Amino acid sequence: MTVPSGDTAEPTVGTTETDTVTGATRDIADVAAVEVITTAAVHLMSAAAVKCGLAEDGPDGRGAEYQDLDEARKLITALAALVTASAPDIGNQHARSLRDGLRSLQLAFREASVIPDAPGEGPGEKFTGSVV
Secondary structure, three states, X not given: OOOOOOOOOOOOOOOOHHHHHHHHHHHHHOOOHHHXXXXXXXXXXXXXXXXXXXXXXXXXXXXXXXXXXXXXHHHHHHHHHHHHHHXXXXXXXXXXXXHHHHHHHHHHHHHHOOOOOOOOOOOOHHHHOOOO
């Protein structure tokens, strides 16, 4: 197998798709589970923030045009499940900041909603409990 030296698994001349997959597998094997979990959580947080209308679209900050609360609800619920399920394994140091971000998103969702959910019925609240 021809894998370039260094931290990249990009194909080089003479490599096959199998070589590239093997290199990527080896790269991901070197990453700690807590890093994979927190990276996934950050991606969910970022997407949920945009869907809650919190994006800064340009100099005028018109992120509201990206608001989609149905999509935000799904993302926040997935984030809540991930954070709640992984918290015992990733430790309080990592879980605390993820919980804080999650709570901020849950509150932002409530603020953006025209018709607020009942306490305990908001996105992810079946995993986290009510945020109000």
